Amino acid sequence: MSEDTQLTDTEDLQERLAEVQTLLARHKLVEGLVHRQEGPRHDLVEDIVHKQHLNALRAKLDPMHPADIAYILEALPLEERLIAWDLVKAERDGDILLEVSDAVRESLIESMARNELVAAAETLDADELADLAPDLPQGVIDDVFLSLPAEEREQLRAAMSFPEDSVGALMDFDMVTVREDVSLEVVLRYLRRFEELPDHTDQLFVVDRDEHLKGILPLNVLLVHDVEVEVHSLMKTDFIELEPSDLAEEAAKAFERYDLVSAPVVDSESRLIGRVTVNAVVDYIREEAESEQLAHAGLREEEDIFASVWDSVKNRWAWLAVNLVTAFIASRVIGAFEDSIQQLVALAALMPIVAGIGGNSGNQTITMIVRAIAMGQVQPDAMRRLLRKELGVATINGLLWGSLLGVAAWWLYGSAKLGMVMTAAMTLNLLLAASAGVGIPLLREKFGADPAIGGSVMITALTDSGGFFIFLGLATMFLM
Amino acid sequence: MSEDTQLTDTEDLQERLAEVQTLLARHKLVEGLVHRQEGPRHDLVEDIVHKQHLNALRAKLDPMHPADIAYILEALPLEERLIAWDLVKAERDGDILLEVSDAVRESLIESMARNELVAAAETLDADELADLAPDLPQGVIDDVFLSLPAEEREQLRAAMSFPEDSVGALMDFDMVTVREDVSLEVVLRYLRRFEELPDHTDQLFVVDRDEHLKGILPLNVLLVHDVEVEVHSLMKTDFIELEPSDLAEEAAKAFERYDLVSAPVVDSESRLIGRVTVNAVVDYIREEAESEQLAHAGLREEEDIFASVWDSVKNRWAWLAVNLVTAFIASRVIGAFEDSIQQLVALAALMPIVAGIGGNSGNQTITMIVRAIAMGQVQPDAMRRLLRKELGVATINGLLWGSLLGVAAWWLYGSAKLGMVMTAAMTLNLLLAASAGVGIPLLREKFGADPAIGGSVMITALTDSGGFFIFLGLATMFLM
Numbered sequence: 011m012s013e014d015t016q017l018t019d020t021e022d023l024q025e026r027l028a029e030v031q032t033l034l035a036r037h038k039l040v041e042g043l044v045h046r047q048e049g050p051r052h053d054l055v056e057d058i059v060h061k062q063h064l065n066a067l068r069a070k071l072d073p074m075h076p077a078d079i080a081y082i083l084e085a086l087p088l089e090e091r092l093i094a095w096d097l098v099k100a101e102r103d104g105d106i107l108l109e110v111s112d113a114v115r116e117s118l119i120e121s122m123a124r125n126e127l128v129a130a131a132e133t134l135d136a137d138e139l140a141d142l143a144p145d146l147p148q149g150v151i152d153d154v155f156l157s158l159p160a161e162e163r164e165q166l167r168a169a170m171s172f173p174e175d176s177v178g179a180l181m182d183f184d185m186v187t188v189r190e191d192v193s194l195e196v197v198l199r200y201l202r203r204f205e206e207l208p209d210h211t212d213q214l215f216v217v218d219r220d221e222h223l224k225g226i227l228p229l230n231v232l233l234v235h236d237v238e239v240e241v242h243s244l245m246k247t248d249f250i251e252l253e254p255s256d257l258a259e260e261a262a263k264a265f266e267r268y269d270l271v272s273a274p275v276v277d278s279e280s281r282l283i284g285r286v287t288v289n290a291v292v293d294y295i296r297e298e299a300e301s302e303q304l305a306h307a308g309l310r311e312e313e314d315i316f317a318s319v320w321d322s323v324k325n326r327w328a329w330l331a332v333n334l335v336t337a338f339i340a341s342r343v344i345g346a347f348e349d350s351i352q353q354l355v356a357l358a359a360l361m362p363i364v365a366g367i368g369g370n371s372g373n374q375t376i377t378m379i380v381r382a383i384a385m386g387q388v389q390p391d392a393m394r395r396l397l398r399k400e401l402g403v404a405t406i407n408g409l410l411w412g413s414l415l416g417v418a419a420w421w422l423y424g425s426a427k428l429g430m431v432m433t434a435a436m437t438l439n440l441l442l443a444a445s446a447g448v449g450i451p452l453l454r455e456k457f458g459a460d461p462a463i464g465g466s467v468m469i470t471a472l473t474d475s476g477g478f479f480i481f482l483g484l485a486t487m488f489l490m
Numbered sequence: 491m492s493e494d495t496q497l498t499d500t501e502d503l504q505e506r507l508a509e510v511q512t513l514l515a516r517h518k519l520v521e522g523l524v525h526r527q528e529g530p531r532h533d534l535v536e537d538i539v540h541k542q543h544l545n546a547l548r549a550k551l552d553p554m555h556p557a558d559i560a561y562i563l564e565a566l567p568l569e570e571r572l573i574a575w576d577l578v579k580a581e582r583d584g585d586i587l588l589e590v591s592d593a594v595r596e597s598l599i600e601s602m603a604r605n606e607l608v609a610a611a612e613t614l615d616a617d618e619l620a621d622l623a624p625d626l627p628q629g630v631i632d633d634v635f636l637s638l639p640a641e642e643r644e645q646l647r648a649a650m651s652f653p654e655d656s657v658g659a660l661m662d663f664d665m666v667t668v669r670e671d672v673s674l675e676v677v678l679r680y681l682r683r684f685e686e687l688p689d690h691t692d693q694l695f696v697v698d699r700d701e702h703l704k705g706i707l708p709l710n711v712l713l714v715h716d717v718e719v720e721v722h723s724l725m726k727t728d729f730i731e732l733e734p735s736d737l738a739e740e741a742a743k744a745f746e747r748y749d750l751v752s753a754p755v756v757d758s759e760s761r762l763i764g765r766v767t768v769n770a771v772v773d774y775i776r777e778e779a780e781s782e783q784l785a786h787a788g789l790r791e792e793e794d795i796f797a798s799v800w801d802s803v804k805n806r807w808a809w810l811a812v813n814l815v816t817a818f819i820a821s822r823v824i825g826a827f828e829d830s831i832q833q834l835v836a837l838a839a840l841m842p843i844v845a846g847i848g849g850n851s852g853n854q855t856i857t858m859i860v861r862a863i864a865m866g867q868v869q870p871d872a873m874r875r876l877l878r879k880e881l882g883v884a885t886i887n888g889l890l891w892g893s894l895l896g897v898a899a900w901w902l903y904g905s906a907k908l909g910m911v912m913t914a915a916m917t918l919n920l921l922l923a924a925s926a927g928v929g930i931p932l933l934r935e936k937f938g939a940d941p942a943i944g945g946s947v948m949i950t951a952l953t954d955s956g957g958f959f960i961f962l963g964l965a966t967m968f969l970m
Contacts, residue, residue: 017730017748020740024866077747084865087875198713207710209749212692229709230687233678250497260500266776267557268497269689269769271751288768289749295772296746299779300861306786307857308850315862315872319882326854326883333850334891337843338898344839345902351831351838358831358838359824362954363817365842370788370813374806377787381780382795385564386504392795395567402799403806411814418818422825474842 016073027082030070034090037063068097076102080109083118087316092121103130107145108138113314115145128153136162137182137284140169168254168283177261178254180294181275181284184208187215190224190242194235197227210287212271216245221281223251223274251276252286258294265291305463308333336471340365343475347482350490356423357485360432363415364481368439368473371407375400375447376465383451383461397448404444408437431488435481442480443473496553507562510550514570517543548577556582560589563598567796572601583610587625588618593794595625608633616642617662617764620649648734648763657741658734660774661755661764664688667695670704670722674715677707690767692751696725701761703731703754731756732766738774745771785943788812816951820845823955827962830970836903837965840912843895844961848919848953851887855880855927856945863931863941877928884924888917911968915961922960923953 018026040060071079071094079098083091083106095118098106103122107115107130119127127146131139131154143151155163165183172178186207188197197214201207214232216225225245235244250264252275264270265288275284304312308329313322344351344361351357379396412433420429446469451461498506520540551559551574559578563571563586575598578586583602587595587610599607607626611619611634623631635643645663652658666687668677677694681687694712696705705725715724730744732755744750745768755764784792788809793802824831824841831837859876892913900909926949931941 017728017744019730019736020743020866075748081747081865085872087872201713202715204714206714209710210692210751211710212690212751229713230689230691233681233709234684234686235682248497250499256499263500264497266769266772267561268555271690271692271768288751288772289746292746292768292772292775295775295779299775299782302779302783303861304857307853309854309857312861313858315858315876317879319879319886322879322883323886326851327887329854330847330850330887330891334843334847334895337846338895340846341839341843344842345836348835348839352835355828355832355838356825358835358841359821359828361838362824362842362845362958363814363821366817366820366954367810367814370810371806373787374789374809377784377789378793378795381783381792385561386500392565392567396795399797399799399802403802406799406803407807407810411810415814415818474846478842 016078017075018078023078023081026070026074026078027085030067030082030094031086031090033063033067033070034086034093037067037093038090064093064097067094071098076105077109079106080114083110084114084314088117091117091316095121100126100129101133104133104138104142107142108134111312111314112145113312113317115142117314119145119147124150124153128157132157135182135184136165137169139166140179143170172254175258176254177252177256177258177275177286180258180261180286180290181254182287182290183284184211185215185272185274185282185285186211187217187221187282188227188241189218190216190245191240193238193240194232194244195237197232197241198237210272210289215274215282215285216241217282221283223276223280223282225249226274249274251280253278254283259298261286262291262295262298302462306466308467332467336467336474339471340474340478343478344482347478347486350482350486354428354485354489356419356425356428357482360415360419360428361478361481364432364435364439365474365477367411367436368443368477369470371404371440372443372447372469372473373466375403375444376451376469379448379451380462380465383455393448393452397445400444400448401441404440405437408440409433412436412440425489427489428485431481431484435477435484438480438484439473439477442476443469446472496558497555498558503558503561506550506554506558507565510547510562510574511566511570513543513547513550514566514573517547517573518570544573544577547574551578556585557589559586560594563590564594564794568597571597571796575601580606580609581613584613584618584622587622588614591792591794592625593792593797595622597794599625599627604630604633608637612637615662615664616645617649619646620659623650652734655738656734657732657736657738657755657766660738660741660766660770661734662767662770663764664691665695665752665754665762665765666691667697667701667762668707668721669698670696670725671720673718673720674712674724675717677712677721678717690752690769695754695762695765696721697762701763703756703760703762705729706754729754731760733758734763739778741766742771742775742778782942786946788947812947816947816954819951820954820958823958824962827958827966830962830966834908834965834969836899836905836908837962840895840899840908841958841961844912844915844919845954845957847891847916848923848957849950851884851920852923852927852949852953853946855883855924856931856949859928859931860942860945863935873928873932877925880924880928881921884920885917888920889913892916892920905969907969908965911961911964915957915964918960918964919953919957922956923949926952 037060040063083094086094103126107118110118127150131142131146131150134142139154155166158166169178169181188200211229213226213228215223216227217223225247226249227241227245231244250268250270250273252261252273254275261273264273270288272285272287274282275286277283308326310325310328313325382396415436416429416433419432420426450465450468454461454465517540520543563574566574583606587598590598607630611622611626611630614622619634635646638646649658649661668680691709693706693708695703696707697703705727706729707721707725711724730748730750730753732741732753734755741753744753750768752765752767754762755766757763788806790805790808793805862876895916896909896913899912900906930945930948934941934945
């Protein structure tokens with residue numbers, strides 16, 4: 011972060027956004043007037059006013075932090091966004107591209123010429139470049155690659171080779187290393203040769219001449235000890251070591267458990283190759299939470315709020331298609347019982363209740379089980395316990411709510427037998443929901459799939475079709 | 491973190507959990523044998539074996555980090571959990587209680603005597619105590635309160651007074667302050683008087699004699715400059731200042747945007763009263779994401795995976811009750827059209843499709859809108875755009891999927907008119923879903939409610955009842 015950057019809290023940020031929008035609106039107004047004149051002689055006064063607004067806007071944007079500019083760009087419709095983007099100083103393009111959401115990044119990159127993109131990319135570190143690379147045209151990446159010094163080129167190649175959810179993708183290369191046989195005095199003198207230490211340097215990494223990691227020296231420790239002491243007598247040798255192929259999720263858990271600010275990344279021979287810092291972990295945690303939230307509603311990716319209708323349709327169609335198929339199957343289950351419904355039309359009104367409550371209850375179970383699996387606390391023995399518990403909960407809920415509804419059905423339609431079928435169907439569907447809520451995530455885990463994905467759709471499909479089948483089936487057996 | 495604590499990655503942790511479980515199982519086996527003998531003469535050999543298992547278990551637990559012990563306690567059923575808990579050294583009880591989940595904390599606290607609780611609480615800092623306080627018996631809090639030195643008592647009183655989702659609740663009091671008119675030399679000498687700097691000390695706070703915050707001095711800067719330089723010439727004066735009443739969410743956003751490790755908290759007169767560190771922010775973000783996930787399935791709180799059936803029923807009943815009411819209303823809507831269904835039983839089979847797809851589509855819209863509102867990027871002008879866009883998406887999806895289903899209905903039931911009613915009903919219900927998906931979170935925000943809460947239930951209720959009404963209503967008008 012450069013020295014002259016303003017930091018603002020969210021409220022201020024929203025005010026600035028409003029100011030930017032006002033300036034853009036004025037600019038647009040003037041532009042509209044100029045265009046309407048059409049004649050060969052543009053009004054000079056208006057042209058100057060025009061420029062003034064853009065200059066005022068530039069003056070607003072210039073001192074802002076890249077993350078804040080990203081925030082403002084995201085909040086602007088495409089046309090205004092590109093006007094503001096043009097005004098931002100070129101040397102900050104790279105940092106801002108890193109901060110904006112994927113959808114907005116795409117729109118900004120599309121507006122840039124190849125040489126602008128190369129220039130922007132060249133301002134970034136290897137690990138940042140790797141984050142940006144999937145969105146850049148291949149030609150730009152090739153150009154940047156050739157312009158890098160050999161060491162950074164190697165780093166970039168390494169960083170780009172790791173899958174998105176691995177430690178390798180979170181890693182950066184900005185670390186400070188020291189030797190174990192020197193005194194703190196020497197370390198402090200060495201540090202003074204830096205212009206500024208890398209962000210999030212809370213510890214120095216102690217390595218031997220082959221880069222093997224021997225220990226870590228927290229700044230907290232460095233600063234409180236006598237300068238005569240040697241590094242090896244102070245360094246900690248029990249610390250978390252990550253490998254680039256570790257799951258990012260595991261690293262995030264370690265950061266949470268042990269309150270880390272940075273952690274070393276080593277290769278299979280314990281040679282230090284990078285570090286992960288807490289800011290990368292925070293971004294990862296937030297993104298995970300968000301993509302889970304989106305996935306829950308069947309949204310494939312974050313939508314730029316100004317995305318076109320067509321882009322939105324594409325983002326959402328897969329989920330709707332899946333649900334249409336499951337709804338169609340449930341509909342055919344009902345179709346099979348049309349005779350019974352014709353004889354007792356009350357069934358049509360009551361059946362969605364049985365299906366709906368089953369879906370809700372099943373989703374509660376599956377949420378609990380997926381979380382328990384994610385915590386890694388579920389041993390096979392515990393699983394039998396959990397299933398017993400969920401079946402118990404389902405039985406109680408089924409009898410409780412089922413009886414209530416049974417009485418309501420009896421009262422509404424004057425048939426005690428209909429009420430009993432309702433109660434029985436509710437209980438059976440909740441038991442089905444509980445079994446599926448425990449079983450689906452377990453089976454997915456067994457076959458190596460993510461237990462969290464798609465479980466909600468599957469269980470709803472099952473409790474819908476199952477609920478209709480159980481209720482209409484019981485009704486056909488006992489009421490017809 | 492004490493020097494002799496082992497840190498482990500998650501895989502190791504799961505292995506340790508398995509080892510602990512094995513030891514507990516053996517212990518239980520031996521205990522079973524001893525009890526079965528019942529006689530006056532316990533078999534001495536078995537008694538020793540018994541003790542050996544517990545000693546082995548203690549030896550496993552002793553070097554573990556409090557967070558790891560917490561993890562293991564959470565994964566054990568109540569009986570085994572309390573055996574393990576008894577073996578943990580008393581002076582670590584406080585730290586472990588801080589780490590376990592709420593439900594497990596309750597079970598541990600219940601098993602402890604008052605004096606044990608007081609002793610455990612006294613090992614904690616004021617800000618940690620404040621986190622634990624809501625779960626402690628009032629008597630224990632009173633005792634601890636009296637035992638604290640005046641300054642900490644004041645801190646505890648302050649920390650306990652802030653609502654859970656405020657910066658005050660995240661804040662701690664472990665900060666290092668310096669004066670601006672001293673040289674770095676003096677600062678370094680001052681730091682060497684500490685035994686260890688507080689965790690997450692990435693910067694020193696520069697204050698005047700009345701504790702007014704004048705600037706911050708990052709260690710990164712301190713370490714690279716000549717020791718003759720004075721603090722005021724190096725300190726940064728543009729930094730994020732939090733107030734205890736700020737929302738924790740806002741603080742979290744600032745940490746994310748600016749990649750902070752710590753940030754000062756000041757009172758209304760700019761006097762430094764505490765700091766927030768990134769580990770508290772990480773915990774907050776993770777907890778928020780989790781409680782959102784739980785809320786989405788209508789779970790009031792995290793369930794201890796070994797909670798009783800009865801506790802689980804209580805945790806889940808409210809949501810089921812709400813859904814039962816909305817399902818019942820939808821059922822009455824259907825009931826109003828029983829004549830039409832009797833005449834054309836195909837309606838019963840087709841109506842859940844119209845309702846279901848409306849619910850899915852509405853949930854997609856509401857997820858997008860809630861996220862856009864949470865980012866603070868939605869201005870009134872943007873809102874009109876968003877509504878237009880969502881209505882556009884709904885129209886396309888309605889015509890697309892509606893036609894598909896219309897054709898299917900035509901083919902299944904041989905009635906082109908039924909197919910057209912299906913298409914029209916789908917389109918109208920998706921338009922209803924889109925309007926509600928934009929409108930519900932906006933209205934909630936307008937009236938000061940959290941736009942994220944309960945939106946999904948409301949929209950599903952609306953698209954269910956609305957879908958049935960639209961489809962059966964159109965059918966009654968055009969097909970009867």
